[in-house]
Amino acid sequence: MKPTQKHTIYDIATRSGASASTVSAALNGTWKARRIKEATALRIIALAREMGYSVNLQARGLRTARSGLVGLILPEHNNRFFSDLSQSFTLEARARGQCPVIIATARNPEEELSTVRDLMAYSIDALFVAGAADPQHISKICRAAQLPHVFIDQPCPDAPSVITDNETGARQLTEAIIDTLAPHSPALEGTGREKIYLLGGDARLHASSRRIAGFRAAMIAHFGRCDDDQVIACGYEPQTAQAEIRALHARLGGMPAGLFANSLNVFEEVLRFLSRRPEPELRGFSLGCFDYEPYGELLRLPVHMVRQRHRELVRRAWELLEEPGSTELVTVPPELCLARPRVLRYEG
Amino acid sequence: MKPTQKHTIYDIATRSGASASTVSAALNGTWKARRIKEATALRIIALAREMGYSVNLQARGLRTARSGLVGLILPEHNNRFFSDLSQSFTLEARARGQCPVIIATARNPEEELSTVRDLMAYSIDALFVAGAADPQHISKICRAAQLPHVFIDQPCPDAPSVITDNETGARQLTEAIIDTLAPHSPALEGTGREKIYLLGGDARLHASSRRIAGFRAAMIAHFGRCDDDQVIACGYEPQTAQAEIRALHARLGGMPAGLFANSLNVFEEVLRFLSRRPEPELRGFSLGCFDYEPYGELLRLPVHMVRQRHRELVRRAWELLEEPGSTELVTVPPELCLARPRVLRYEG
DNA sequence: GGCACCCGCACAATCGATGTTGCAATATAA
DNA sequence: TTATATTGCAACATCGATTGTGCGGGTGCC
Numbered sequence: 001m002k003p004t005q006k007h008t009i010y011d012i013a014t015r016s017g018a019s020a021s022t023v024s025a026a027l028n029g030t031w032k033a034r035r036i037k038e039a040t041a042l043r044i045i046a047l048a049r050e051m052g053y054s055v056n057l058q059a060r061g062l063r064t065a066r067s068g069l070v071g072l073i074l075p076e077h078n079n080r081f082f083s084d085l086s087q088s089f090t091l092e093a094r095a096r097g098q099c100p101v102i103i104a105t106a107r108n109p110e111e112e113l114s115t116v117r118d119l120m121a122y123s124i125d126a127l128f129v130a131g132a133a134d135p136q137h138i139s140k141i142c143r144a145a146q147l148p149h150v151f152i153d154q155p156c157p158d159a160p161s162v163i164t165d166n167e168t169g170a171r172q173l174t175e176a177i178i179d180t181l182a183p184h185s186p187a188l189e190g191t192g193r194e195k196i197y198l199l200g201g202d203a204r205l206h207a208s209s210r211r212i213a214g215f216r217a218a219m220i221a222h223f224g225r226c227d228d229d230q231v232i233a234c235g236y237e238p239q240t241a242q243a244e245i246r247a248l249h250a251r252l253g254g255m256p257a258g259l260f261a262n263s264l265n266v267f268e269e270v271l272r273f274l275s276r277r278p279e280p281e282l283r284g285f286s287l288g289c290f291d292y293e294p295y296g297e298l299l300r301l302p303v304h305m306v307r308q309r310h311r312e313l314v315r316r317a318w319e320l321l322e323e324p325g326s327t328e329l330v331t332v333p334p335e336l337c338l339a340r341p342r343v344l345r346y347e348g
Numbered sequence: 349m350k351p352t353q354k355h356t357i358y359d360i361a362t363r364s365g366a367s368a369s370t371v372s373a374a375l376n377g378t379w380k381a382r383r384i385k386e387a388t389a390l391r392i393i394a395l396a397r398e399m400g401y402s403v404n405l406q407a408r409g410l411r412t413a414r415s416g417l418v419g420l421i422l423p424e425h426n427n428r429f430f431s432d433l434s435q436s437f438t439l440e441a442r443a444r445g446q447c448p449v450i451i452a453t454a455r456n457p458e459e460e461l462s463t464v465r466d467l468m469a470y471s472i473d474a475l476f477v478a479g480a481a482d483p484q485h486i487s488k489i490c491r492a493a494q495l496p497h498v499f500i501d502q503p504c505p506d507a508p509s510v511i512t513d514n515e516t517g518a519r520q521l522t523e524a525i526i527d528t529l530a531p532h533s534p535a536l537e538g539t540g541r542e543k544i545y546l547l548g549g550d551a552r553l554h555a556s557s558r559r560i561a562g563f564r565a566a567m568i569a570h571f572g573r574c575d576d577d578q579v580i581a582c583g584y585e586p587q588t589a590q591a592e593i594r595a596l597h598a599r600l601g602g603m604p605a606g607l608f609a610n611s612l613n614v615f616e617e618v619l620r621f622l623s624r625r626p627e628p629e630l631r632g633f634s635l636g637c638f639d640y641e642p643y644g645e646l647l648r649l650p651v652h653m654v655r656q657r658h659r660e661l662v663r664r665a666w667e668l669l670e671e672p673g674s675t676e677l678v679t680v681p682p683e684l685c686l687a688r689p690r691v692l693r694y695e696g
Numbered sequence: 697g698g699c700a701c702c703c704g705c706a707c708a709a710t711c712g713a714t715g716t717t718g719c720a721a722t723a724t725a726a
Numbered sequence: 727t728t729a730t731a732t733t734g735c736a737a738c739a740t741c742g743a744t745t746g747t748g749c750g751g752g753t754g755c756c
Binding site: 723725 | 730737752
């Protein structure tokens with residue numbers, strides 16, 4: 001009854017009087033195809049259960065060249081977008097009888113590559129890569145090893161990818177920021193404080209570049225122009241973001257009219273900065289964040305957010321994997337989460 | 349040069365004129381002990397690199413009965429405490445040359461058990477279990493399979509465990525909440541609104557019960573009593589927490605003097621509730637949360653938090669694993685993060 | 697009665713590594 | 727010169743599963 005030791009199909013074979021191959025067939029469900037008597041199969045299955053048998057997946061994997069493991073590589077765990085992605089990925093994987101292996105690589109391209117290689121050494125069945133720093137290199141390695149792979153969030157031209165419609169999302173978010181701008185004040189004209197700034201992200205990466213494009217488009221549609229200094233793609237590092245927002249504030253001599261935080265990491269730093277400014281300075285300040293964080297809805301300031309549909313991204317990624325050999329790019333529209341006017345919004 | 353196909357040590361053996369066993373020894377570093385000429389070893393290593401060889405870890409695992417995989421089971425990904433834990437776990441695992449496999453089981457005991465069994469089928473080398481719903485059952489299965497395991501956050505009497513000093517942390521947090529209570533108002537006496545309430549968690553679980561004990565101790569130390577209705581251990585479900593806070597508010601006819609949120613999930617719901625209350629109702633309301641969330645520092649309300657030292661928890665867990673056969677219980681003191689008075693705290 | 701055929705299963709090869717054993721060839725000792 | 731050690735490596739068994747092949751016995755058919 002109790003699985004005291006590890007049993008193998010050979011133990012079961014001995015105790016059941018059958019051969020190992022019969023046991024194998026009985027247990028993995030191929031017994032019908034192998035013309036094993038139903039009674040024999042059932043007897044073996046019952047015995048295996050009684051002995052607490054569980055298959056050795058390394059042995060199976062060695063034989064079949066599959067492992068049941070599916071990898072997901074992402075930049076970090078403690079970021080709501082990626083942890084939501086992990087959650088969805090886990091659900092999808094387990095629903096398909098696969099075992100999810102999720103590894104964070106700190107936006108470090110070398111770490112990414114070495115992790116890919118590590119995972120391949122385990123004969124993972126598929127690899128999902130979210131927010132990669134170097135998609136092409138990863139894809140090259142995977143293709144060389146014939147490993148099915150999909151990119152999420154950051155696409156790759158050489159492999160199937162699923163991304164959010166960053167441009168549209170960014171445009172809508174920018175429009176929302178514009179809509180909640182404080183009434184135009186002539187005093188600020190020309191100081192730069194009348195403008196909206198986009199902060200964070202890496203312009204060399206696809207996702208950021210599309211978001212920047214969306215931001216620009218909205219700016220041009222509404223104001224007829226978008227200055228280069230309005231886009232501050234300073235990466236994802238909290239320290240850098242903090243420094244940039246400070247510098248911006250210093251340069252302008254005050255808060256700008258609005259801000260587009262291009263990642264949760266940056267958003268958090270913006271809030272940290274804001275939490276040290278006196279209240280009056282924040283009146284009429286219009287804030288948006290690309291990516292969703294539930295706490296964003298619970299802040300003193302109204303915050304507009306763009307929520308990526310993580311479940312959908314993961315689902316579509318899995319679908320892409322199932323159609324072989326495509327380099328399709330699937331785009332999923334994001335969800336715009338507008339700050340609703342709140343009782344507490346302003347006290348004045 | 350390019351790893352076009354998967355190579356094995358046999359390919360390398362053929363191409364190098366050596367035998368597979370020599371190749372194996374050369375590549376895994378045991379060649380000195382096996383009296384292989386240095387020149388031979390180096391030649392093989394160079395060839396392997398050139399061919400882009402990488403070991404098949406399933407084959408190695410089958411032979412050695414180890415896999416290089418270490419499991420971490422936790423309730424959910426999208427919770428800052430657990431995602432911090434994932435992050436630390438990943439770092440520690442990779443520093444030791446192991447591959448982390450992190451799986452969320454939704455606080456579902458059956459899901460936990462089946463995940464444990466799945467992981468064991470992969471011959472994982474060790475299992476870490478954080479916030480388990482049913483530690484004893486898990487431990488029993490692991491012991492039967494002789495799998496080294498450690499519990500984090502929720503301890504198990506039968507296995508090594510690392511936990512935060514929940515009682516002290518809760519006491520300190522409660523004291524902080526008491527310290528920031530609004531001045532005593534005789535009008536509220538006897539309404540229940542003069543009291544502090546603990547919301548969330550599961551009193552049957554060790555962590556919660558210690559936190560409740562700490563809460564009680566602080567209450568008794570300061571007020572000479574703690575009523576049973578002050579502890580509302582309603583679990584971790586957002587919906588339930590939301591319902592309970594509403595019910596409390598209705599029962600009291602207003603906000604209580606303070607609240608101790610016993611988990612981030614509950615904290616989030618409390619904030620959601622608060623964000624719909626008019627500002628004046630929140631004056632002097634004193635809020636604390638067991639577990640840390642960076643956004644907690646950025647809210648309109650001052651929030652005290654207790655931060656578990658995730659890195660330390662993980663490190664100690666790994667240490668425990670290395671001393672064999674202990675059922676030691678290691679306690680790590682948490683970090684108290686007091687809300688600092690802020691410019692924006694009140695406007696009045 | 698002889699042949700073909702199907703049923704139910706066992707045998708054995710195989711996946712890719714590890715590690716023990718043993719065998720030549722050379723070096724050292726007697 | 728023969729006996730003994732040592733060096734350097736190849737052969738082979740093994741881990742636990744999967745899967746192609748084949749064999750003995752029973753049935754059906756002519």
